[in-house]
Amino acid sequence: MxxxxxxxxxxxxxxxxxxxxxxxxxxxxxxIAAVRGADDLAGLERTDVGVVFVLNCxxxxxxxxxxxxRHLGRYTFAHLDLVEGVGKDAAGVELLAREVGVxxxxxxxxxxxxxxxxxxxxxxxxxxxxxxxxxxxxxSVVRGTRPDAVEIMPALxxxxxxxxxxxxxxxxxxxxxxxxxxxxLRYVLSSPVVAVSTSAAGLWSLRP
Numbered sequence: 100m101x102x103x104x105x106x107x108x109x110x111x112x113x114x115x116x117x118x119x120x121x122x123x124x125x126x127x128x129x130x131i132a133a134v135r136g137a138d139d140l141a142g143l144e145r146t147d148v149g150v151v152f153v154l155n156c157x158x159x160x161x162x163x164x165x166x167x168x169r170h171l172g173r174y175t176f177a178h179l180d181l182v183e184g185v186g187k188d189a190a191g192v193e194l195l196a197r198e199v200g201v202x203x204x205x206x207x208x209x210x211x212x213x214x215x216x217x218x219x220x221x222x223x224x225x226x227x228x229x230x231x232x233x234x235x236x237x238x239s240v241v242r243g244t245r246p247d248a249v250e251i252m253p254a255l256x257x258x259x260x261x262x263x264x265x266x267x268x269x270x271x272x273x274x275x276x277x278x279x280x281x282x283x284l285r286y287v288l289s290s291p292v293v294a295v296s297t298s299a300a301g302l303w304s305l306r307p
Contacts, residue, residue, distance in 0.1 A: 101185060101274065102269070105219055109133045109217045110177075110242070118149075118172055118174070121149070121174045121202065121203070121221060121247075122152055122247075122248075122271060122293075124149030124150055124174065125149070125150055125273075125293055125294045126294075127149075128147060128148055128149060128150075128294070128306065129288055129292050129293065129294045129295065129307070130148055130284075130294060130295060130297070130302065130305065130306075130307070131148065131150045131151070131152055131273065131275075131295065131296035131297070132148045132150070132151045132152070132296075132297075132298075132300070132303050133152040133154055133275065133297055133298040134151060134152070134153055134154065134164070134298065135153075135154050135155045135298065136155075136156055136161055136164075137155060137160055137163055137164055137167070139300070140164065140167055140168075140190040142300045142303065143168075143171065143173065143303070144171060144298075145304070146303045146304045148173070148304075149172070149174060150173065150174045150176065150177065150294075150304045151164070151168050151172050151173050151174065151175050151176070151195045152176050152178060152205060152275075152296050153165075153175060153176065153177045153178065153182075153201075154178045154181050154298075155178075155181050156181075156182060156183070157182070157183045157184050158182060158184035158185045158194075158199065159184070161177055161182055161195075161199055161201070162198075162199045162200070164201045165177075165199055165201045166169060166200065174202045174203070174221075174286060175200075175201045175202050175203075176201065176202060176203040176204060176205050176221065176223060177199070177201045177204055177205070178194055178204070178205040178206070178225075178301075179192065179195070179197065179205065179211060180205075180206050180207055180225075181292075182195075184199070187206075187208065187211065188205055188211075188292075189210040189211075189214040189217075189296075191217050191279060191282055192204060192211055192214040192218060192220065193214075193218050195215040195220065196215075196218040196220050197217060197218075200220055200230065201220070202220065202296040203215065203220050203222055203247070204219025204220055204221075204222055204223070205221065205223045205225050205250060206222070206223075206224065206225065206235070207224070207225050207226070207227075209224070209240055209243065209244045210223055212245075212246045221247045222244075222246045222247055222259075223246055223247060223248045223249065223250050223273070224241055224244055224246040224248075224249045224250070225249075225250045225252060226240070226241070226249060226250070226251055226252065226277075227252045227253075228248045228252070228253075228260070231263075232280070234263060234264070237249075237251075238264075238265060238268075238269070240267055241270065242269075243270070245270070247252065247270060247271075248268055248270050248273055248293075249269055249270055249271075249272055250272075250273040250274070250275050250296065251264075251272060251273070251274050251275070251292075252275050253275075253276035253277045254274035254275050254276050254277055254278045254287045254292075254295055254296075254297075255276075255278065255283060255286070255287065256275050256284075257272075257274045257287055257290050257292060258286055258287060258289055261290045261291060263283065264291075266291045271284075271290045272291065273292060273294050273295070274287050274290070274292045274294075274295050274296070274297055275295065275296035275297070276296075278295055278297045278299065278300075278302070278304075279297070279299050280299075280303055283304065284297070284302050284307060285307045288307050
């Protein structure tokens with residue numbers, strides 16, 4: 100597949116797709132399930148979590164997960180930086196759209212946000228806040244790439260510095276990482292984030 104790929108945008112939302120928008124789903128549940136393989140989907144059917152972040156898997160596992168999630172009416176976002184067997188470039192993004200069937204990607208790489216939008220995928224920019232400089236850089240990057248949402252890592256830092264984060268100037272903010280208990284979940288959701296992503300399956304059914 101060439102780097103340019105087709106000039107036609109790839110519509111990953113088929114005409115028969117009757118799901119509400121992914122953001123409607125996120126705002127309703129405020130929980131996003133983060134999974135690392137098909138085995139982690141076992142508890143998904145028993146919850147109303149509608150958005151799944153797929154981490155640390157192969158391209159083959161990702162295809163199976165995406166098919167299962169679509170069957171269940173859930174949105175699938177692949178963390179492209181961590182998926183094995185697919186290039187971290189425009190061709191890799193197009194492969195995910197055309198052949199794998201994910202709804203969107205998560206990435207720390209700004210160029211991939213633009214590539215995802217070109218082929219009709221949703222795009223979430225992941226940023227890590229380590230100090231004041233990283234916060235300033237993250238805000239600048241997000242303003243430039245204009246993703247569908249931004250995921251801030253680690254989640255537990257967000258409530259502590261929420262006054263410094265220009266939520267009104269950013270796309271919807273998701274917090275992810277290190278949330279393992281109901282108290283931690285409630286703490287993060289007390290901030291202006293729209294949702295928390297967590298791999299702790301015991302939290303997927305909670306609705307603080």
